[in-house]
Amino acid sequence: MSGDEDDLTSPAPTPARRPNRTQWAAVTAVALALLFAGGAVTVASAEREEAPRTPSTTSADAGFARDMSVHHQQAVEMSFIVRDRTQDEEVRRLAYDIANTQANQRGMMLGWLDLWELPKVQSGVEPMTWMGMGGSGDTGPLDGALMPGMATNAQLDELRKASGREAEILYLKLMTEHHRGGVHMAQGCVQKCSVDIERDLAQGMVDAQESEILLMANMLKKRGAA
Incomplete structure (x- = not known):
């Protein structure tokens, strides 16, 4: 039998299964972490050339990597909560964008800590000490709000119980x-961090989140909320 005949009788290749959205997000997070990790220990600016490698x-x-990872995790949590508490496509789309972006960024920052062989949790040190702030102070965190801007446990419970327009407004x-x-916090890293790629990531957070703050103000206005 000729080679052409073999080709005609051989079984058709099984089509590869396309990865779903969750798999793509996971692959993207790992790829970005590995991509940026290679350059994460370099210092580009001349004024920071004496910083440790x-x-x-x-x-x-x-x-910053530790604290912002915790901060981001709560944003992801709130976004998943509101996704299940409203059918409004505009709010659900914003929640998806925030969850996806901040989950990927969190993966990158935790990857850097692994690369630097540093602990992801530093016991005995309050959040934002690296910024010259005392975190929550001697009184401890306010009902789970570890850092400025973070929601309290009571606020998260309120969001879980709300629905529809009420949930949308509370989330926003x-x-x-x-x-x-x-x-x-990101502005603090832009000023104080030595690793150039981390400072770039922090500046990107500033730009994106300031833009989203304006977007959410408009969304609140549309819903009759201040």
């Missing part, structure tokens, strides 16, 4: 405050 556990770079208000706190 690998950040220390008390550095602004490590502190909570996320606006969350973004304001995140912008403040």
